Amino acid sequence: MLQSDINLGFLSDSERELILEVLRRDEELRQAEDQRIRKLKTELLDIKRRGAKRGSGKYSQRVCGRCLQPLSRLMVVSCQCRLCHHYVCHSCRTPVGPKDSWLCSVCAMESDLKKRTGDWFYDQRVNRFLASPAPDLVRSSMKNKPAPSEYRKRKWVSTQSLTYSQPSGTCYQRVQENNMKNVKYVKLFQQEIRESTVSPEMDVDRLFKKSVKGTQRTSGMCSLSIIFTNILIKVIPSSVLFSEYTSTLDLRNEPDSPPALVVTRSKSVPGLDEEEEEDEDIDSLVSFHRSNMASSSSSLNSSKSTLGSLMSIYSEAGDYDSVEVSGDLVFSIRYDEHTQSLHVFIKECHGLAHGDSSRKQSNPYVKCYLLPEKSRQSKRKTSIKRHTVNPVFNETLKYTISRAQLCSRSVLISLWHHGRFSRNVFLGEAEIALDCRDLDFPTEETVILMSKTPSSVAVFAQYKGELVISLKYVTPKTQTPMKIKEGELHVLIKEAKNLVAVKMGDTADSFVKGYLLPTKGKSTKRKTPVVKKNLNPHFAHTFVYKEVGLEQLKEMCLELTLWDREAMSSNEFLGGVRLSSGKGKEEVEMDSVGEEVSLWQKMMQYPDSWAEGTLPLRSTMGKSKEKLDLLNK
Amino acid sequence: MSDGDYDYLIKFLALGDSGVGKTSFLYQYTDGKFNSKFITTVGIDFREKRVVYKSTGPDGSSGKGQKIHMQLWDTAGQERFRSLTTAFFRDAMGFLLLFDLTNEQSFLNVRNWMSQLQIHAYCENPDIVLCGNKCDLSDQRAVSEDEARELAEKYGIPYFETSAANGQNVNQAVDVLLDLIMKRMERCVDKSWIPDGTVRANGNTNADLSESPDKSKCTC
Numbered sequence: 110m111l112q113s114d115i116n117l118g119f120l121s122d123s124e125r126e127l128i129l130e131v132l133r134r135d136e137e138l139r140q141a142e143d144q145r146i147r148k149l150k151t152e153l154l155d156i157k158r159r160g161a162k163r164g165s166g167k168y169s170q171r172v173c174g175r176c177l178q179p180l181s182r183l184m185v186v187s188c189q190c191r192l193c194h195h196y197v198c199h200s201c202r203t204p205v206g207p208k209d210s211w212l213c214s215v216c217a218m219e220s221d222l223k224k225r226t227g228d229w230f231y232d233q234r235v236n237r238f239l240a241s242p243a244p245d246l247v248r249s250s251m252k253n254k255p256a257p258s259e260y261r262k263r264k265w266v267s268t269q270s271l272t273y274s275q276p277s278g279t280c281y282q283r284v285q286e287n288n289m290k291n292v293k294y295v296k297l298f299q300q301e302i303r304e305s306t307v308s309p310e311m312d313v314d315r316l317f318k319k320s321v322k323g324t325q326r327t328s329g330m331c332s333l334s335i336i337f338t339n340i341l342i343k344v345i346p347s348s349v350l351f352s353e354y355t356s357t358l359d360l361r362n363e364p365d366s367p368p369a370l371v372v373t374r375s376k377s378v379p380g381l382d383e384e385e386e387e388d389e390d391i392d393s394l395v396s397f398h399r400s401n402m403a404s405s406s407s408s409l410n411s412s413k414s415t416l417g418s419l420m421s422i423y424s425e426a427g428d429y430d431s432v433e434v435s436g437d438l439v440f441s442i443r444y445d446e447h448t449q450s451l452h453v454f455i456k457e458c459h460g461l462a463h464g465d466s467s468r469k470q471s472n473p474y475v476k477c478y479l480l481p482e483k484s485r486q487s488k489r490k491t492s493i494k495r496h497t498v499n500p501v502f503n504e505t506l507k508y509t510i511s512r513a514q515l516c517s518r519s520v521l522i523s524l525w526h527h528g529r530f531s532r533n534v535f536l537g538e539a540e541i542a543l544d545c546r547d548l549d550f551p552t553e554e555t556v557i558l559m560s561k562t563p564s565s566v567a568v569f570a571q572y573k574g575e576l577v578i579s580l581k582y583v584t585p586k587t588q589t590p591m592k593i594k595e596g597e598l599h600v601l602i603k604e605a606k607n608l609v610a611v612k613m614g615d616t617a618d619s620f621v622k623g624y625l626l627p628t629k630g631k632s633t634k635r636k637t638p639v640v641k642k643n644l645n646p647h648f649a650h651t652f653v654y655k656e657v658g659l660e661q662l663k664e665m666c667l668e669l670t671l672w673d674r675e676a677m678s679s680n681e682f683l684g685g686v687r688l689s690s691g692k693g694k695e696e697v698e699m700d701s702v703g704e705e706v707s708l709w710q711k712m713m714q715y716p717d718s719w720a721e722g723t724l725p726l727r728s729t730m731g732k733s734k735e736k737l738d739l740l741n742k
Numbered sequence: 743m744s745d746g747d748y749d750y751l752i753k754f755l756a757l758g759d760s761g762v763g764k765t766s767f768l769y770q771y772t773d774g775k776f777n778s779k780f781i782t783t784v785g786i787d788f789r790e791k792r793v794v795y796k797s798t799g800p801d802g803s804s805g806k807g808q809k810i811h812m813q814l815w816d817t818a819g820q821e822r823f824r825s826l827t828t829a830f831f832r833d834a835m836g837f838l839l840l841f842d843l844t845n846e847q848s849f850l851n852v853r854n855w856m857s858q859l860q861i862h863a864y865c866e867n868p869d870i871v872l873c874g875n876k877c878d879l880s881d882q883r884a885v886s887e888d889e890a891r892e893l894a895e896k897y898g899i900p901y902f903e904t905s906a907a908n909g910q911n912v913n914q915a916v917d918v919l920l921d922l923i924m925k926r927m928e929r930c931v932d933k934s935w936i937p938d939g940t941v942r943a944n945g946n947t948n949a950d951l952s953e954s955p956d957k958s959k960c961t962c
């Protein structure tokens with residue numbers, strides 16, 4: 110059963126109001142629940158990580174699979190966990206269920222978690238309903254059938270159309286939480302803002318005052334006040350960014366940052382002849398923009414430069430190659446009181462590695478994050494320098510932030526090779542803590558660039574949510590002697606759960622992308638449609654790979670990655686899985702672990718039946734160190 | 743209320759004809775109160791309650807208490823809200839199906855509600871408790887206890903005669919439903935211990951369980 114809207118046209122305005130209020134209460138409950146679940150799963154991950162043997166396969170049976178203490182010889186017979194098959198010592202067992210049955214500590218916790226998180230229920234439900242939870246459905250149904258009603262008229266911001274990704278403005282807002290009541294109304298307010306299209310010409314100040322007033326009026330709450338700064342205005346002139354919060358009503362329009370960055374970048378970024386991935390995204394973006402610009406007063410020209418400047422390449426968490434890191438970076442960091450902003454001055458680099466090893470060259474650029482935030486809001490980039498391993502940037506990357514907030518932060522500066530026709534290549538990075546720096550009298554500094562080492566542990570270190578999929582290998586119907594072993598691989602992308610939002614507003618417009626590697630000529634790229642505004646998206650979409658043999662699949666790897674669709678910039682990586690037998694030729698990355706391996710094997714073991722699994726999402730698809738070393742040899 | 747300090751979030755849903763007393767039943771359960779004025783429910787609503795659940799093992803031993811946060815969905819019985827209310831069936835783990843002991847038609851409609859559940863619930867045979875409500879109005883009774891029990895037995899579900907007015911059997915009915923859910927949860931997790939428990943769609947590994955796979959599900 111696929112998601113379909115419910116006809117709710119019969120509801121009167123007041124009924125609609127009542128129902129929406131119930132859904133709002135439910136949303137509160139669900140958010141608390143999400144947090145609880147996230148916490149539980151993080152705890153489990155923590156314990157899992159300590160179990161050194163999970164999934165690795167090669168270890169001696171003489172050591173406990175959980176705590177790595179030696180096992181006595183006698184025990185080996187009866188000390189296998191019936192779930193993960195690890196040999197575990199007495200203290201790493203947890204009694205479960207009736208009689209003397211037990212599981213190893215990790216498996217026991219996992220099954221306990223299945224209960225506590227309600228996954229036992231959702232796992233079953235997904236077999237029947239691939240549709241979203243009812244409240245979402247109802248809400249969307251109400252939105253799609255907007256009867257001319259009081260509800261609409263009462264909107265505080267004029268609503269010409271209801272759109273999800275605002276073409277001309279992206280509204281964000283972060284409000285510190287005073288009490289639950291506030292939050293509730295803030296949410297309401299947020300929703301109103303999100304739902305309204307902010308046209309570029311609209312007087313931002315007026316719009317905002319209106320909204321705040323409206324919020325106050327309905328809620329009787331007086332402490333909601335927001336400063337909005339237009340950090341984003343640097344790149345999207347017409348956008349509004351609501352951020353931060355103070356205790357007084359303070360509406361302040363910050364002066365625009367110097368546009369230097371935009372100009373240089375849009376010049377140096379070639380634009381539409383980038384990689385395939387970008388091509389698509391940019392194409393749709395351009396057409397999107399065009400249609401939009403036609404109806405607004407902005408010129409197509411300006412939107413083009415916006416495009417260029419916003420176009421970031423792959424999020425580094427997702428998809429990149431890496432080389433032996435070398436060289437250093439010269440920079441300085443200072444805090445500017447007047448603009449309440451942190452200035453990261455990127456001067457130059459020396460002796461960078463070759464991003465393109467065959468042509469012995471690099472097109473380096475700098476990407477910068479103000480940690481711990483690793484979101485788009487925190488990302489800054491310099492222009493790309495061509496054909497040099499000693500680039501001179503002389504660019505300043507700025508963050509609007511209060512001084513008080515700085516002490517717990519650090520700046521992560523990474524260098525990347527911009528590959529025109531290939532993936533981007535990581536060239537090195539440096540993290541600079543801000544707590545004990547003199548930001549008033551900055552001095553130029555040189556740091557050695559470091560490599561990052563995503564190991565299979567680090568890959569799962571952060572809880573990113575889960576992906577529920579089913580795999581089926583379909584054996585060929587008629588066994589023609591020519592293609593006797595060529596069947597089909599069906600990959601049903603059911604849903605993702607508990608995604609971690611990368612943008613403010615705590616939501617995502619996600620889709621899944623799949624590759625079957627190594628590719629044999631024809632493209633194996635598949636994509637699901639985008640599911641909007643949902644951290645638990647239901648995709649119910651099947652990728653079919655034709656003409657693959659079972660034998661081949663043993664050597665192949667299925668990479669599924671989740672992305673947050675962004676109309677105004679590149680898509681943001683949300684997490685991924687890598688399914689394979691875990692061992693194979695070196696040409697493909699096969700560092701699959703745990704469930705990623707077992708599900709793949711189950712699929713091969715039982716052709717023509719669905720193998721379903723819930724896989725934890727990796728926080729990065731980066732190659733593990735050892736594999737990299739092998740590749741470089 | 744929803745501060746996240748609990749072990750399980752359990753979602754129940756009450757259904758049945760308009761006026762049988764769903765709202766009253768849930769109000770009695772969560773607040774111990776009763777209101778004789780009839781205010782029909784508009785579409786959908788829910789109430790919440792915290793309870794402590796002590797599981798009873800097969801040997802009669804009771805385990806340690808688990809903190810349960812209950813979300814009790816209240817649906818409108820009126821026909822015109824049907825498409826809305828049935829959409830909420832899928833999110834519930836267990837169901838309280840009510841009819842009015844003083845209204846025969848509401849009892850006859852139980853069959854229809856059962857088939858609605860089969861279509862819209864998360865699986866084909868979810869946990870349900872049947873409640874014949876308003877048992878305090880004995881002089882107006884229109885459905886005998888025997889015929890009600892017989893019907894419940896036919897479906898293989900527990901039956902209670904309840905009164906939202908005086909609270910009779912209200913807690914008991916919900917407790918039994920909770921117990922059913924907690925047991926089912928154990929079974930589900932148990933099943934997933936079977937190494938190949940995740941191989942689905944051929945139905946062999948989970949034949950013992952309710953969720954026989956939906957054959958109509960399009961997978962192409």
Ligand SMILES: Nc1nc2c(ncn2[C@@H]2O[C@H](COP(=O)(O)OP(=O)(O)OP(=O)(O)O)[C@@H](O)[C@H]2O)c(=O)[nH]1
Pocket residue numbers: 758759760761762763764765766767777778779780781782783784817818819820875876877878879904905906907908
């Ligand atoms: N005497 C008596 N009256 C009851 C009992 N339960 C409900 N009532 C009354 O029956 C009427 C209907 O009760 P509700 O709980 O509003 O009915 P409902 O099932 O929620 O109805 P809808 O919301 O329209 O679906 C009210 O006037 C209640 O006071 C009961 O156990 N005994």
Ligand SMILES: [Mg+2]
Pocket residue numbers: 764765766781782783816817818819
């Ligand atoms: Mg009611």
Ligand SMILES: [Zn+2]
Pocket residue numbers: 173174175176177178197198199200201
């Ligand atoms: Zn041990």
Ligand SMILES: [Zn+2]
Pocket residue numbers: 190191192193194195212213214215216217
């Ligand atoms: Zn185990």
